[in-house]
Amino acid sequence: MSPQAKIHPLIRREKIQATIDRLASEIARDYRDKNPLIIGVLKGSFVFMADLVRRLDFPVEMDFVRVSSYGNQCETSGKVKLVRCLATPVKGRDVLLVEDIVDTGLTTSFLLGYLKRKRPNSLKVCALTNKPCRRKTPVAIDYLGLEVPDKFIVGYGIDWDEKYRNLPDICFVEMEC
Numbered sequence: 001m002s003p004q005a006k007i008h009p010l011i012r013r014e015k016i017q018a019t020i021d022r023l024a025s026e027i028a029r030d031y032r033d034k035n036p037l038i039i040g041v042l043k044g045s046f047v048f049m050a051d052l053v054r055r056l057d058f059p060v061e062m063d064f065v066r067v068s069s070y071g072n073q074c075e076t077s078g079k080v081k082l083v084r085c086l087a088t089p090v091k092g093r094d095v096l097l098v099e100d101i102v103d104t105g106l107t108t109s110f111l112l113g114y115l116k117r118k119r120p121n122s123l124k125v126c127a128l129t130n131k132p133c134r135r136k137t138p139v140a141i142d143y144l145g146l147e148v149p150d151k152f153i154v155g156y157g158i159d160w161d162e163k164y165r166n167l168p169d170i171c172f173v174e175m176e177c
């Protein structure tokens with residue numbers, strides 16, 4: 001742990017799990033007969049994706065993309081780069097993009113453009129957390145878990161410089177300057 005940071009709980013694991021129960025029932029209602037292609041955004045969404053898909057009691061397929069926009073700082077570079085492309089064909093599929101957090105919206109907006117060009121039948125977004133006050137570009141979130149305040153969060157798959165992904169709660173980082 002960095003000596004310049006303190007980690008405080010923000011959303012406890014029970015609340016996260018109850019939120020995913022709700023999201024899974026909303027998704028089941030809309031996708032039950034559609035064999036959706038669920039695309040997780042690595043690395044931050046891997047824990048959320050694993051918990052979400054295990055609540056879906058109908059056929060789904062999964063794939064992952066990976067983008068980079070953050071270095072080891074807490075601020076986005078503003079430049080989104082595709083680091084791992086999609087292996088599964090998207091044309092004609094009902095696609096659900098799964099994000100850990102929508103912050104400025106630049107990543108989601110970039111990925112929606114990338115996926116739209118592959119001509120899916122439908123394309124929606126599920127995000128566990130949302131920081132609306134940080135938005136730089138508008139993004140419609142079809143299935144939203146929780147809104148979070150303007151704090152840098154970690155845990156439940158979400159990192160700070162590759163650390164803290166394994167925390168079971170979502171926490172926030174208090175910087176000590």
Ligand code: IMP
Nearest residue numbers: 044101102103104105106107152153159
């Ligand atoms: P956006 O492009 O600014 O919306 O950011 C999307 C990505 O940035 C997320 O998928 C995260 O990987 C990362 N990110 C944004 N806010 C945070 C945060 O508070 N903690 C950790 N990562 C974040």
